[in-house]
Amino acid sequence: MIRGFAVLLSFQLAGEALSRALHLPVPGPVIGMALLLLALQLGAARGEGLRAVATGLLSHLSLLFVPAGVGVILHAHLLASQWLPLAVSLVASTAATLAVTGWLAQRRGPGEEREETAP
């Protein structure tokens, strides 16, 4: 558990350092995710020790967004001053993005066998 957490923090640190040093347009943790994926693929990091801590963090990922969610009040006046265009834009754009992405993503790739789909 603690080793898994140490691995996650180390990869985040490496990602953060790379992102800063090379002025990459992607945040440090996302670079860290890519680096850890690479390490797992190359067999340089073991999945088993990480699984417990990863499952713990990811099964309650929603919790981690609560402080940022509360932070929306900081901008209440900005949001209220233009609520109509903002609300319409968010709803329409989120719906359109979900549909377009979902439709294209479920087309089968060549050579991929059929698999069970959600009911």
Next chain:
Amino acid sequence: MIVTRLAEVWVYLAQTPLLWLALTVVAYAAADALHARLRRHPLAHPVLVAAAVLIAVLAVSGTPYPEYFEGAQFVHFLLGPATVALAIPLHRELGRVRARARPLAAALLAGSTTAVVTAIGTAWLLGAPRATLVSLAPKSTTTPVAMGIAEKLGGLPSLTAALVILTGILGGVAGPALLRLAGVRDPAARGFALGVASHGIGTARAFQLGEREGAFSGLAMGLNALATTLLLPAILRFLGL
């Protein structure tokens, strides 16, 4: 007597990070239990409910947000390691990702462009000024990326931060039902769409649907951060903004 005593205790507790950290976790645990009781009704989304309760508590107690964040930052910090941890489910799904690399790449490019163009287009039709349009444009990407883009292109980064969170909650609340309506039933595609449209909060929702949904959503979130960063300046130029 007891009231002054309670007030003293409150003053003491309010100065330590423990109070707001504990209240954040308790509010989430309660919201999550409620969500389960209501058979995961989308409107009882735990981020929405917990944040609403905490906003009310802050308002009633007259607590400014920075004071709240002193405690809540410990939870907030874990977003970093959690993002890195997305590599683990992704590692197991990588074969599937490779097999459908082309449809996923097409979905990413089309989804990322749709997010930007429809956000700008609808707000422009309703008369929003340029700064608002630019602040809206990166709303489907993860917060640090979105704020960076908004700042560079002349938007308001703090407005963008709020819009990003609202987009995430919207996708988390309505996403699964909307995808079902749109006929998207494949787990990987559902996850991928949630990640492109509503970043980490969509990914959190995707993990509740299943581990495959979660893995593809995390992948989509990371890729969309990159795609939006690269595409958005060109789209704005094309639209003459």
